[in-house]
Amino acid sequence: xxxxxxxxxxxxxxxxxxxxxxxxxxxxxxxxxxxxxxxxxxxxxxxxxxxxxxxxxxxxxxxxxxxxxxxxxxxxxxxxxxxxxxxxxxxxxxxxxxxxxxxxxxxxxxxxxxxxxxxxxxxxxxxxxxxxxxxxxxxxxxxxxxxxxxxxxxxxxxxxxxxxxxxxxxxxxxxxxxxxxxxxxxxxxxxxxxxxxxxxxxxxxxxxxxxxxxxxxxxxxxxxxxxxxxxxxxxxxxxxxxxxxxxxxxxxxxxxxxxxxxxxxxxxxxxxxxxxxxxxxxxxxxxxxxxxxxxxxxxxxxxxxxxxxxxxxxxxxxxxxxxxxxxxxxxxxxxxxxxxxxxxxxxxxxxxxxxxxxxxxxx
Numbered sequence: 486x487x488x489x490x491x492x493x494x495x496x497x498x499x500x501x502x503x504x505x506x507x508x509x510x511x512x513x514x515x516x517x518x519x520x521x522x523x524x525x526x527x528x529x530x531x532x533x534x535x536x537x538x539x540x541x542x543x544x545x546x547x548x549x550x551x552x553x554x555x556x557x558x559x560x561x562x563x564x565x566x567x568x569x570x571x572x573x574x575x576x577x578x579x580x581x582x583x584x585x586x587x588x589x590x591x592x593x594x595x596x597x598x599x600x601x602x603x604x605x606x607x608x609x610x611x612x613x614x615x616x617x618x619x620x621x622x623x624x625x626x627x628x629x630x631x632x633x634x635x636x637x638x639x640x641x642x643x644x645x646x647x648x649x650x651x652x653x654x655x656x657x658x659x660x661x662x663x664x665x666x667x668x669x670x671x672x673x674x675x676x677x678x679x680x681x682x683x684x685x686x687x688x689x690x691x692x693x694x695x696x697x698x699x700x701x702x703x704x705x706x707x708x709x710x711x712x713x714x715x716x717x718x719x720x721x722x723x724x725x726x727x728x729x730x731x732x733x734x735x736x737x738x739x740x741x742x743x744x745x746x747x748x749x750x751x752x753x754x755x756x757x758x759x760x761x762x763x764x765x766x767x768x769x770x771x772x773x774x775x776x777x778x779x780x781x782x783x784x785x786x787x788x789x790x791x792x793x794x795x796x797x798x799x800x801x802x803x804x805x806x807x808x809x810x811x812x813x814x815x816x817x818x819x820x821x822x823x824x825x826x827x828x829x830x831x832x833x834x835x836x837x838x839x840x841x842x843x844x845x846x847x848x
Contacts, residue, residue, distance in 0.1 A: 487515060487549045487550035487552075487640040487641065487673060488512065488513060488514055488515050488548075488549070488550060488673065489511075489512075489513040489519075489536065489547070489548070489549055489641060489673060489675065490511070490512050490513070490546075490547065490548040491509045491510060491511040491512075491532070491535075491536075491545070491546075491547055492510060492545050492546045492547070492548070493508040493509070493510055493544065493545035493546075494506065494508065494509050494532075494535055494542055494544075494545035494546065494547050494555075495507060495508045495509075495542065495543045495544040495545050496528075496531050496532075496535055496540050496541070496542060496543060497543045504543070504697060505528050505531050505697050506528045506531050506532055506535070506697040507697050507698060508544065508545055509528075509532055509545075509697070509698070509699060510699070511692060511699065511702065513673060513675060514673070514689075515673060516671040516672065516673055517673055517674070517689050517690065518664070518667050518668075518674045518676065518687060518688050518689045518690075519673075519674065519675050519676065519688060519689065519690055519691075519692060520676045520677075520678060520683070520684040520687060520688035520690070520691045520692065521533065521675065521676070521677045521678075521692050521694060522677075522678055522679065522680075522681055522683075522684040522691055522692070522693055522694070522720075523679065523693060523694035523695055523720070524679060524695070524720070525679060527694040527695050527696060527697065528694055528696070528697035528698075529677045529678075529679075529694050530645055530646070530677050531697075532677075532694070533643050533645055533675055533677045534645075535547065536564070536641070536643060536675060537559055537562070537564050537566050537643045538554070538557065538558060538559030538562050538564070539559060539566075542555055542556075549562065549563065549564075549640055549641060550640070562641075563639050563640040563641070564639055564640070564641045564642075564643055565633075565634035565635075565637050565639040565641070565642055565643070566634070566643045566644075566645070567627075567630050567631060567634050567642065567643070567644040567645070567647045568630065568645055568647070569645055569646045569647060569649050569650060570650065571618070571626045571627060571629070571630045571650075572630065573618040573626060573629060573630065573633075574618075575617065575618055575619060576617070577617070577618075578614065578615050578616065578617060579605075579610060579613050579614050579615070579616055579617075579618070579621070579629050579632075580601050580605075580614040580615065582618070582629055582633055583601045583604060583605070583629060583632045583633045583636055584597045584598075584600075584601050584636065585633070586633060586636070586637055587600065587601075587636055587637065590637075597636075600636040600638075601614070601632070601636055603636075604632040604635040604636045605632060607632075607635065607666065607669070608628045608629075608631060608632050608635075608662075608666070609628070610625070610628055610629065610632060613625060613629075622655075623650055623651050623652070623655060624651055624655040624658065624659050627647055627648070627650075627651065627659055628659075628662070630647070631647075631663070631666065635666075635670070639672065640672070640673065641672065641673045641674070641675065642667070642672050642673070642674040642675070642676075643674075643675050644663075644674065644675070644676040644677065645677050646677055646678055646679070647659075647663070647676075648660055648663075648678070648680075648683065649678075649680075656683075660683055660686060660687055663676075663687065664686070664687045676688065681720060681721055681722070681723065682723055684705070684721075685705040685708075685709070685721070686705075688705060689704070690702060690703060690704055690705075691703065691704070691705055691708055693708065693716075693717050693720060693721065695716050700713065700714060700716055700717050701713045701714070701717045708721045709721055709722060711845070711847075712726075712765075712836065712845065713844070713845050714838065714843040714844055714845060715728065715763060715765075715838045715840075715843040716843065718765045718836060718838065718845075722767060724768050724796060724811045725811075726765045726766065726767050726768075726836070727765065727766045727767070727768065727771075727807070727810055727811055728763050728764070728765050728807065728838075729745075729763065729764045729765075729766070729806050729807065729810075730761075730763060730806075730840065731745065731762050731763065731764045732760060732761065732762070733755035733760050733761075733762055734755075736752035736753070736755055737752065737755075738755070738762055738764045738835070738837065740764070740781070740803055740804070740806060741803035741804045741806075742803070743779075743780075743781050743803055745764050745766075745830070745835060746830075746831070746832040746835065747764070747832055747835045747837050747847070748832045748833055748835065748837075748847055748848060749832075750846075750847060750848035751835075751837040751846045751847040751848070754837075754846045755837075755846070761839070761840040761841060762837055762838065762839060762840055762846065763837075763838045763839075763840045764835055764836070764837060764838075765835070765836035765837070765838065766830050766834065766835060766836070767813075767834065768796060768811040768812055768813040769813040770830045770831070770834035770835075771812045771813070771828040771829070771830055772828060772829055772830060772831075773812075773814065773818070773826055773827070773828060774827050774828065774829050775827065776827050778827065778829065779827075779829075780827030780828050780829040781801060781803065781806075781810075781827065781828050781829065782801060782802075782803070782825055782826075782827055783797070783799035783800070783801050783810050783812065783825065783826050783827070783828060784799050784800050784801070784802075784823075784824075784825050785797055785798070785799045785820060785821065785822055785823060785824045785825070785826060786798055786799055786800060786809075786822065787799075787822065788820055788821065788822060790816065791816065792816050793816050794813055794814065794815060794816050795813070795814050795815075795816055795818070795820070796811055796812070796813055796814070797811070797812040797813075797814055797820050797826065798810075798811055799812070799826070810828075812826070812828055835847070
């Protein structure tokens, strides 16, 4: 196994007016499951392809362990790639698909058979080894693609949105399988996705990207609890964080006539230097209160009832609030479309950002 290190690695496509990846610095630990996440076009797949040798690096370096692989051909990097579209040979059986790379590497037939059998056991494919890919479900085909990577015993797995072609139920099951498999094998893994739920549930650490640059690299819970800027705050979380425009007043955030309490660390910074602020509140951080308690008034437009809990989507005519405010409620709370509810929150649950720079002001 090995670490992976990007040192100001840059990719600039010919004819483009700026680089897709300006120069990424990232260190991935030995055996770590690192997820690159971000919106379409943020450079995450380009970064992965630079590591795999499928994209040229215009500047900077990439290391696997102590080995500089910046200009090493893809076949010599000791990396196994799992693609979005499976990339299986339709005329070959499952066993032959899994063994193909070993055959090209001139591995002895007995060793090939042994490695394929072990990978099939790990992935639950023992009963499908003689089938062709067209006779398999999407989830089974993805497991075959995983098996083809496993048999090579690589130093690094590279996975480029491997679950995006699966239906919702199969996606949940397969992401659990991949996370368990990676933990069992202990192979350093770089996984690309645009789905932040996948990122939060699978990664040891998550790297959030925007416009080719890293915004924050941290554990899933740290990203959720302490987003470093407005972009991360709005991207991580489903449903996303409520982001409310506010003005600083007496150490509090004022939205219309409603004063939002903020934590002491943030309140010390509110003032002339940070007069225009954005307040972030997670849907589950709101508390329902009575009108007399002076909460933020929300007119309910949609109620999503999920059983154990629910999400209320509403609008607020208070200046500074977005078009929709999302509130998580208990599954049996009697909230209906057209109701007006009042919500408040605790200072420790409020995230405060400078609107102009996007930087976090809270601890």
